[in-house]
Amino acid sequence: MDRIIEKKTWTPKKIALIAGSTVLAVFLIYTVLFADHTSSLNVKNDRLTIGQVTSGNFQEFIAIDGNVEPLKTIYLDMVEGGRVEKLYTDDGRKINAGDTILKISNSTLQIDFLNRETQLFDLMNERQNSEITMKQDQIKALNALAEIDYTLKQVEDKYRRNKELYAEKVIAKAEYEQSEDEYKYLKRRKELAERSLKQDAELMQKRLRQLDQSINRMQANINIARSTLSNLYITAPISGQLSTLKAEVGESKTAGENIGQIDDLNGFKVKANIDEHYISKVYPGLKAEFDFNGQTYPVTVAKVFPEVQNGQFQVDMEFPEGKSPEGIRRGQTLQLRLHLSGGDKALLIPRGGFYQSTGGAWAFVVDKSGKFAEKRTIRLGRQNPQYYEVLEGLKQGDKVVVSSYDGYGDIQKLNLED
Secondary structure, rough: OOOOOOOOOHHHHHHHHHHHHHHHHEEEHHHOOOOOOOEEEEEEEHHOEEEEOEEEOOOEEEEEEEEEEEEEEEEOOOOOEEEEEEEEOOOOOEEOOOOOOEEEEOHHHHHHHHHHHHHHHHHHHHHHHHHHHHHHHHHHHHHHHHHHHHHHHHHHHHHHHHHHHHOOOOHHHHHHHHHHHHHHHHHHHHHHHHHHHHHHHHHHHHHHHHHHHHHHHHHHHHHHHHHHOOEEEEEEEOOOEEEEEEEEEEEEEEOOOOEEEEEEEOOOEEEEEEEEEHHHOOOOEEEEEEOOOOOOEEEEEEEEEEEEEEEEEEEEEEEEEOOOOOOOOOOOOOEEEEEEOEEEEEEEEOOHHHHHOOOEEEEEOOOOOOOOEEEEEEEEEEEOOOOEEEOOOOOOOOOOOOOOOOOOOOOEEEEEEE
């Protein structure tokens, strides 16, 4: 006999379906409201460089290259042109002040010197002959004056006697007047002879002075020519090292041409090129330092050359008290750290490739668990070759991924894997 079966409201299948739907609904609600929707990327720890934010003394400095140069360099230029006749030394040798370096021959200068000497001798001979002639003429004039003076004395005596005789009516008037005319004539001749003698003496002195002046000028010209000839011998103005000599025997050189240089070995300086971006921050007195033979040595900016060429300007740096490190050599390249500020307390983060991607506006900051790093907005300030200055967004002890962010795109989170 058949039995009626009651239909059940809650069957196992129905219960399972309702339970499954409820779990799915709860999962969807949790996913929408509470789950992490940020984009993430799994990254191996060994592919990252992580730096820690520290507090320290921040010094803004830049790394530059400097070349060691002598403290003083003397350039050797040709004063007179000519042909190199003889070399007395080689470049690279040490020489003393006054040492002859090379000899130049110039036949034009030598002939000119000989011509000037000949002209001087001619002038001296002319003066001597002129003086002799003038003195001879003077003697003749004095003899003539003496003759006139003697005759005048006789005529004067005759005139005075005739004057007395004429007053006593002893001689005729004509005889008296003749003696008077003769006396006046000779007296006038004496006056003219004395004036002529005086004028000739003055002219003689004037002529001799002119010849003396010409001789002095010619002697000055000869001295100049002699010094010009001495320029044919190139000598060392200072003691030092003849670092460059650009001359060969038989080679022709022109006036003003540079033929070498002498380096003063009593001290060195450092010449460096700096990017024009820092020209407003660099001034005499700034400190720099470099490492050499395992030690750190200081230098000071002594001179700033404001001229900018190819985007750079030059500075000269000097060693303290002019004493350079033992073993340093001319032409050596030094890696310098030029301090642009005195230094102050700041939060510091090591430099890294992340700056090229973010411009210092954000960074991945490692969570305290060390399992992931999240993107965080930050603000960086000054920088030097080792650190960035932290202004906002980080605190001391924070760990930051400082390696390059290339390939991370819009990733918000890095999952760190061992």
